[in-house]
Every structure is written in structure tokens, then in C-alpha cells.
Amino acid sequence: MDSLIELGLQVPVKLDSTLCSRFRCTKSECAACAVVCPAPGAVRLGDGAGNNSAAINAACVACGACVAACPNGAIQLQENDSRVAQRIAQKVRVGEVFRFSCSRAQGRADMVQPCLSRLTEALVLEPIRRGAQRVEMCAPDCSGCGLKKAAPQWERTLAFSQALCESAGLGAARLSSVRTPVGDAEEIRLPARAPNSRRRLFGSIAERWKTSGNAPFPESGVADEAEPEVFRHLVQRHSENPKRMDLLRVLDALPGLKVTTKEVSTTGFPLAQMEVDRRCVGCSVCETLCPTGALTHREEGGTYTLEFDAAQCTGCRICESACYHQVLHIRETVDLSLLFERSRVTLLSAQLSQCRGCGERVLGDAAEYCLACQVSGDRRDTVARSFFSGGI
Amino acid sequence: MSEYSPIVPREAVERSFAKQGPKQYTLWVDIEHCIGCNACTIACKAENNTPVGVDYNRVIEIEEGDFRDASKTPNVGVTFVPMPCMHCGQPACMAACPVGAITKRKEDGIVLINKDKCIGCRYCAWACPYGAPQFNAEAKIMEKCTLCVHRVEKGLQPACVTTCPAKVRFFGELNELTMVMKERRAKGISISVGGADTKPSVQYTSK
Numbered sequence: 001m002d003s004l005i006e007l008g009l010q011v012p013v014k015l016d017s018t019l020c021s022r023f024r025c026t027k028s029e030c031a032a033c034a035v036v037c038p039a040p041g042a043v044r045l046g047d048g049a050g051n052n053s054a055a056i057n058a059a060c061v062a063c064g065a066c067v068a069a070c071p072n073g074a075i076q077l078q079e080n081d082s083r084v085a086q087r088i089a090q091k092v093r094v095g096e097v098f099r100f101s102c103s104r105a106q107g108r109a110d111m112v113q114p115c116l117s118r119l120t121e122a123l124v125l126e127p128i129r130r131g132a133q134r135v136e137m138c139a140p141d142c143s144g145c146g147l148k149k150a151a152p153q154w155e156r157t158l159a160f161s162q163a164l165c166e167s168a169g170l171g172a173a174r175l176s177s178v179r180t181p182v183g184d185a186e187e188i189r190l191p192a193r194a195p196n197s198r199r200r201l202f203g204s205i206a207e208r209w210k211t212s213g214n215a216p217f218p219e220s221g222v223a224d225e226a227e228p229e230v231f232r233h234l235v236q237r238h239s240e241n242p243k244r245m246d247l248l249r250v251l252d253a254l255p256g257l258k259v260t261t262k263e264v265s266t267t268g269f270p271l272a273q274m275e276v277d278r279r280c281v282g283c284s285v286c287e288t289l290c291p292t293g294a295l296t297h298r299e300e301g302g303t304y305t306l307e308f309d310a311a312q313c314t315g316c317r318i319c320e321s322a323c324y325h326q327v328l329h330i331r332e333t334v335d336l337s338l339l340f341e342r343s344r345v346t347l348l349s350a351q352l353s354q355c356r357g358c359g360e361r362v363l364g365d366a367a368e369y370c371l372a373c374q375v376s377g378d379r380r381d382t383v384a385r386s387f388f389s390g391g392i
Numbered sequence: 393m394s395e396y397s398p399i400v401p402r403e404a405v406e407r408s409f410a411k412q413g414p415k416q417y418t419l420w421v422d423i424e425h426c427i428g429c430n431a432c433t434i435a436c437k438a439e440n441n442t443p444v445g446v447d448y449n450r451v452i453e454i455e456e457g458d459f460r461d462a463s464k465t466p467n468v469g470v471t472f473v474p475m476p477c478m479h480c481g482q483p484a485c486m487a488a489c490p491v492g493a494i495t496k497r498k499e500d501g502i503v504l505i506n507k508d509k510c511i512g513c514r515y516c517a518w519a520c521p522y523g524a525p526q527f528n529a530e531a532k533i534m535e536k537c538t539l540c541v542h543r544v545e546k547g548l549q550p551a552c553v554t555t556c557p558a559k560v561r562f563f564g565e566l567n568e569l570t571m572v573m574k575e576r577r578a579k580g581i582s583i584s585v586g587g588a589d590t591k592p593s594v595q596y597t598s599k
Binding site for chain 2: 024025026027051230231232235283285288289292322324325357358359360372373375376377378379380381383384385386387
């Protein structure tokens with residue numbers, strides 16, 4: 001940062017593009033962030049050609065709708081989800097109702113956010129995990145709000161959280177939305193502990209000095225000099241989806257958990273179940289491009305195995321749209337209990353053989369040349385021959 | 393030996409280079425006079441330093457006629473068809489690439505694979521009707537004819553064109569080349585196969 005002007009233009013959210021579906025695959029048509037963003041011009045989506053990634057600029061108003069909307073957890077606000085979860089945990093009163101409210105809603109609430117669309121499923125379920133009896137999301141009619149474009153997001157989050165609650169055997173009624181009149185929201189403050197005195201302030205400074213006085217200063221500017229990693233290597237790494245990890249942690253710790261099967265439609269829910277048919281050539285593009293690492297392959301002996309971890313899948317459908325051979329099929333419904341069970345499914349297990357042409361290990365019976373080499377060679381021949389067969 | 397042929401003289405190539413705005417550089421191959429020496433293949437390998445098995449340009453041999461039928465006079469012949477990348481107007485490889493590694497440059501119509509982006513999935517090879525993209529098993533990426541973009545940018549012709557001893561390969565801007573060849577009464581044909589027409593730019597002169 002070189003000047004104060006730049007400070008003023010800082011973007012309040014961070015986008016980890018390695019988790020962005022659009023960045024990884026130009027065939028991705030994900031627009032989750034752009035659809036809910038209420039600030040005109042704040043989200044720019046790539047054009048699908050060279051650069052397809054989403055980008056967020058300083059027009060962002062930090063409402064957090066995109067944070068909740070991005071299924072891959074690629075976007076983080078400065079006050080990240082775990083800090084909000086901590087605040088919620090402090091405020092929960094066991095056995096009582098926990099109220100989330102937007103700042104336009106009249107009345108008192110345990111947590112007030114500029115817009116309820118900031119809340120992720122993990123945050124909505126956090127009070128239940130901490131022992132609250134019910135969660136209410138209080139908001140007036142969103143159609144008169146400046147952030148109304150973000151409104152469908154909190155309704156989706158609520159619907160998904162309710163479905164999860166039901167699958168956890170707790171009943172969807174534990175979560176509900178409440179329509180309130182427009183007014184000023186008031187956040188219930190935590191009971192203050194001891195009043196801060198000057199003695200305490202200096203005491204804490206002395207304490208910090210003792211513990212961290214000799215700690216080195218964080219070095220700045222070193223990382224920037226390194227050569228930026230090329231895309232080809234970057235996509236081989238799979239970052240953890242922080243949003244899904246938070247959700248899984250909350251789901252595991254829900255009190256009174258009794259997992260039941262609940263089938264929901266894959267459209268509208270960030271989850272999927274899939275099948276791979278026998279025409280798969282084992283190119284592993286689905287694995288490479290999957291932003292969350294839900295697909296993994298193993299090569300043991302002469303066998304290629306493709307595995308799927310449904311709990312990590314966010315239903316972004318990159319795998320389905322990227323697969324050239326169209327062998328990957330996403331089912332229309334998905335069982336929510338997969339999020340609790342974490343079972344890895346083997347999608348495909350097939351024999352590998354080595355091609356004499358390219359030397360690659362490919363799927364299929366032990367033919368001399370792999371199908372890719374055969375197809376290329378045959379096509380060259382066909383094209384050249386078409387001069388003489390009157391094919392032109 | 394001059395690197396220009398009398399058919400497409402130096403001035404014509406220079407006019408191609410000087411042309412402003414969006415254009416399409418391409419090759420013109422006269423297969424009637426191609427002697428099948430594979431000098432273009434070797435020049436390409438040397439220029440682009442490609443490993444064994446990766447050939448941006450291949451010469452396909454087509455044998456015609458039959459000599460086994462004793463009742464007829466033997467009438468056999470062999471024709472050579474050099475096959476580089478066709479630098480298509482609507483590249484099938486570009487459409488198939490899942491990561492956007494393949495681009496067609498507006499300024500000169502050259503179709504290029506970005507080596508930093510390519511993940512080596514071979515989808516371009518599956519999609520290309522001409523079998524042009526080649527898999528580099530060492531680097532695990534796809535490569536193909538770049539129309540010697542590094543030479544063309546310096547105002548030089550592709551290595552295969554300057555090397556061709558029979559002077560049957562010509563380089564230039566598509567419209568310019570067509571104009572020059574029309575004066576020679578040669579009709580160019582582009583080979584398109586299959587259902588999808590990718591609008592190949594490379595032209596051939598046949599018998």
C-alpha cells in the first residue's frame with residue numbers, strides 16, 4: 001500500500017481464486033456471487049475466454065451476501081465466519097430463542113447484521129449447536145431495502161439449514177423466519193465484566209510486552225517477489241473449503257443428533273451425488289478442476305480408482321461440464337445424510353494399460369495404442385485421404 | 393537458395409506482414425508438387441525443439457491405384473499431404489479446452505496453446521478433426537504448430553516454409569495469399585471433414 005487513497009479503496013472482502021469455480025474452469029457458469037451482490041459493479045465475472053474468474057472491486061459494500069452465496073467458500077470478509085461464530089457462542093442462552101436480525105428490523109435481537117444474507121448455514125446452526133432451543137431470523141419486507149438483491153440468499157441459507165436440521169433429526173421448526181415492522185434493531189449487549197480501569201490497561205500492556213516483546217516483526221514484501229505460480233501447477237493443489245469445514249464441524253457437534261435420510265433436489269442445494277460410466281478414459285480432469293478436492297484418484301498396481309467425497313462436494317458442477325467424454329452424471333436428488341456420514345464412494349475402478357505411442361498409462365483393455373493416439377492418427381489419415389475420395 | 397519462392401515472392405510476404413488490423417496468417421501447400429521429403433517435419437522439429445513423438449507437422453502418404461489386377465495396366469501413384477495445424481477460424485480445440493488455455497489471436501489469427509495454463513488433459517486432441525495437437529509426455533502438456541510465431545513476430549517466415557526444397561509451402565496473410573495464387577490460376581481448397589466446420593485457414597492446391 002503506497003498511499004491513503006489506496007487505503008480508502010481497499011476491498012473489504014478477500015477472494016481466494018483457487019477456490020473459485022470460474023477461475024479453475026472456463027466452462028463454469030457459476031455466478032453465485034454476482035447474482036446476490038447488491039452493489040452495482042462490485043463483482044465482475046470473466047468472459048469465459050482467457051480469464052473467466054470472478055473479481056471483486058472497491059465498490060463492495062461488505063454486506064457479506066457473496067460470502068454466504070459462494071458454495072466453495074472462496075470469499076471471506078475481514079470479520080470471518082469463525083469470529084462471528086465466536087460472538088454467537090458467547091451470546092447464546094441455553095434453552096432459549098436466539099434472534100438474528102437485520103439492521104432494518106424493529107426490536108431487540110442477539111445479533112444484528114447489516115443484512116441477514118451475511119449468515120452462512122454454519123452460522124445459522126451455531127446457536128443450536130451451543131444449546132439454543134430455536135433460531136429466529138427477523139427481517140422486515142426486503143423489497144424496500146437497498147440490499148434487496150441479496151435477500152434471496154438468506155432465504156436459501158435458511159431453507160438449506162432447515163433441511164439440514166431435519167436430516168439431523170432435530171426438526172425444521174427449530175429454525176424460522178419472522179417478519180417484523182421496519183425500525184431500528186437493537187443488539188442485546190453482553191453483560192459487561194469489570195469496568196476497564198487504567199490500572200488494567202497498563203497491566204495488560206506489561207503482560208503483552210513480557211510475552212511478545214522479543215518476537216520478530218512480520219516480514220513484509222518478501223512473498224511478493226516470488227514468481228507467481230503458473231495456473232497449471234496451481235490447479236493441482238486443492239485448498240480446503242473453509243465454509244464447508246465450518247459447517248461439518250457444526251453438524252458433528254449438534255446436540256441430540258440423530259441422522260435420518262433426507263432426499264433433496266440438487267438444484268438449489270450446494271451438494272451432489274454422481275455416477276461415472278464405463279466410457280471414462282481416466283484423464284482425471286474432474287479431479288484436477290474440482291475446487292474443493294471432492295474427487296480424488298489413486299493408481300495402485302494396474303488399477304485406476306476414482307473416489308468421491310460427497311461431504312466436500314458443493315455441487316458446482318465443474319466436473320460435469322468439463323468432462324469432454326460426458327461420462328460423469330450428477331443425480332437429480334441428493335441425500336443430506338451424506339454430510340454427516342462422510343463416506344467416500346468409489347465411482348470407478350478400472351484396469352490401466354500403457355500406450356506405445358505417448359507412453360501414458362490409460363484406461364481400457366491392453367490395446368497397443370491408446371484411444372487418444374489412435375483417434376489423432378486416424379483423423380490425419382482421413383483428412384489427407386479426403387482429397388482423393390471426393391470428400392471435399 | 394533463397395528462402396522465398398518465385399510463386400510467392402518476397403514482396404507478397406512483406407505485404408502480408410505490413411497489413412494492418414485483424415488478419416489471418418496461414419500456410420498454402422501445393423500437394424501436386426510435394427515430393428514427400430519431410431524436410432518441413434525436420435525443420436519444424438529443429439526449430440521448435442520437439443521431443444520424439446511430438447511432431448507439429450506430419451506428412452501423410454496416400455497410395456493410389458492397384459498393380460495386382462493382371463488384366464489391367466498397373467497404375468499406381470503416391471501423394472504426400474503435409475498436415476500442420478489448420479489455424480481454424482472457429483477452432484474446435486479452443487472450444488473443447490476446459491481451462492481456456494487455447495486462444496486464437498485477433499491480430500494474426502494464430503491459434504496458440506498457453507503452456508502455463510495447459511493441464512495436459514488432451515481434450516484438444518480429441519476435438520481437433522485434423523489430429524494437430526500433440527501430447528508432450530515429458531512435460532505432460534499439449535503442444536501444436538504455432539505457425540512459428542516467434543519467427544513471424546520478427547518478420548520471418550515459418551521454418552517449414554523457408555526449408556521446403558520443392559518450394560510447395562507458402563506463408564502469408566490469407567487474403568493476400570489467395571490473391572497471389574489466383575494470378576497463378578491455382579485454386580485453394582481447405583480441407584474440412586466431419587459435421588462441424590471449424591473453418592480451417594490452411595489452403596491446399598490439389599491436382
